[in-house]
Amino acid sequence: MDVPDEHERSLAFAEVALGQIKALGQSASPRNFAIWYHYATGYNQPLNQSINEALAKSGSLSETDLEQIYDTYLSDSRFGERIDSVGTRVLDEINQVMSTIDAAAGSATTYSKRLTVASEKLAQAKDGEALRAVIEHLVQGAREMETSNKKLEARLAASRQEIEHLQHNLEAVRTESFTDQLTTLANRKYFNAALAQAIAEATAKSEPLSLLMADIDYFKTFNDRFGHLTGDHVLRLVALSVKQNVKSQDIAARYGGEEFVIALPNTSLEAATLIADQIRHAVMTRELMKRSTGERLGRVTISIGVAELRPADNAPLLIERADKCLYAAKRNGRNRVIGENDTEAKAETITRVRVA
Secondary structure: OOHHHHHHHHHHHHHHHHHHHHHOOOOOOHHHHHHHHHHHHOOOHHHHHHHHHHHHHHOOOOHHHHHHHHHHHOHHHHHHHHHHHHHHHHHHHHHHHHHHHHHHHHHHHHHHHHHHHHHHHHHHOOOHHHHHHHHHHHHHHHHHHHHHHHHHHHHHHHHHHHHHHHHHHHHHHHHHHOEOOOOOOEOHHHHHHHHHHHHHHHHHHOOOEEEEEEEEOOHHHHHHHHOHHHHHHHHHHHHHHHHOOOOOOOEEEEEEOOEEEEEEEOOOHHHHHHHHHHHHHHHHOOEEEOOOOOOEEEEOOEEEEEEEOOOOOOHHHHHHHHHHHHHHHHHOOOOOEEEOOOHHHHHHHHHHHHHO
């Protein structure tokens, strides 16, 4: 394909992207443009499918939807570019260090040759004048070698500092790639990997492991009534309540939209249910207020389902059971915790089997 054709195609994709943004009344932010540009190209099928399903369901995309789509399907490329950039800088630094070492090796070779010549001249020296000349030659060579070594030391110290800085950058990029930017909890990508590892460790050690799945009650209604910015504040509030009620060994994440998950290693179903109720209560007791106007917006509540790892379980099975318990909590009035041994959860399973 020649350049003019590619130019026209890119402009056409951009026009479609802007048209979608305008039609749905969204802000023309770089994030939204990137989403709709990729949608227009049709190359990212999972992204397109996710958007089409959301549009078919509600006819629009909320800020939460857009954020989730971007984090799931596009943000990895951004992190990849940043990692590539840091990698290139590391390679450049290594090349410069190697050049410095090569130069130092050359200086050492030259000094070695100078010593050899001096040794030969010492053997031939007949008087003090000749001996003094040889010594001066050696002193000059030693000084040059000392200067070369100091330059090498300084360069190596600078390179070490730069490489440490780049390592910190890589760690920051890695952390960011596994973090939900709105709530600062782990994201779904990180959680899936961490849960699989936690299950493997629990199975190997014959230790309990429980999973909490939480969902904000009536979040869409709240979001539509007070706006997406307030909705984002609610998500951060729930995330804060989660953080304050889990330990460092626990794995808490925003699973998608208004749904949260917490894996609790070495925790029984009974203990996990108590932790879940602590989180539920912490959310319920926080009253929301609009800072700009002082308007009281009321309180939000969450429903939580709890399941415990069983022998031969895998992550999908454990998540499915916790999700069924969450669904039972929603069906039985919301703002409650239901564990898989509770009567409501068992009734929910029976109902679903009959429907199927």
